[in-house]
Amino acid sequence: VDTPEFPEIYKAEAQKGADFLDKLKTVGDLDWTLLSPSALFVPGERTGKYRLGKDTLLASDKGSSISFEDYAIVLVDEIEKPAHVRQRFTVGY
Numbered sequence: 377v378d379t380p381e382f383p384e385i386y387k388a389e390a391q392k393g394a395d396f397l398d399k400l401k402t403v404g405d406l407d408w409t410l411l412s413p414s415a416l417f418v419p420g421e422r423t424g425k426y427r428l429g430k431d432t433l434l435a436s437d438k439g440s441s442i443s444f445e446d447y448a449i450v451l452v453d454e455i456e457k458p459a460h461v462r463q464r465f466t467v468g469y
Contacts (some may be wrong), residue, residue: 409460411451414468416441422463423450426467434468442468 377390393412400408414434420443426451427434434440450467454460 380428384432393409401462407461409458409462411447411454411460412463412464413447414440414442414466417444417447418442419444420446421447424449426450426469428469429466429468431467433462434466436469440468 377387377394377419382390384403397410400406400410416439418441422443422445424446426442446469
């Protein structure tokens with residue numbers, strides 16, 4: 377959000393997400409996890425081939441994207457086997 381190349385059209389929404397994450401980090405009695413999609417979060421297909429990251433947007437030579445279907449698999453996996461408690465993590469190709 378703070379970089380000059382961040383698209384202006386997405387800044388307001390992204391800033392609200394960043395503010396929410398900052399607020400979560402201050403709550404001591406809540407176990408939370410925040411899963412952030414890639415820049416393009418679109419319908420597609422379930423490939424099962426994706427990367428996980430922490431606080432950096434994941435991108436490849438094809439851009440930054442994740443399908444709804446693969447995102448859903450990552451979300452369910454996290455619910456079933458928590459690996460990012462009190463953390464934000466990202467998913468992308």
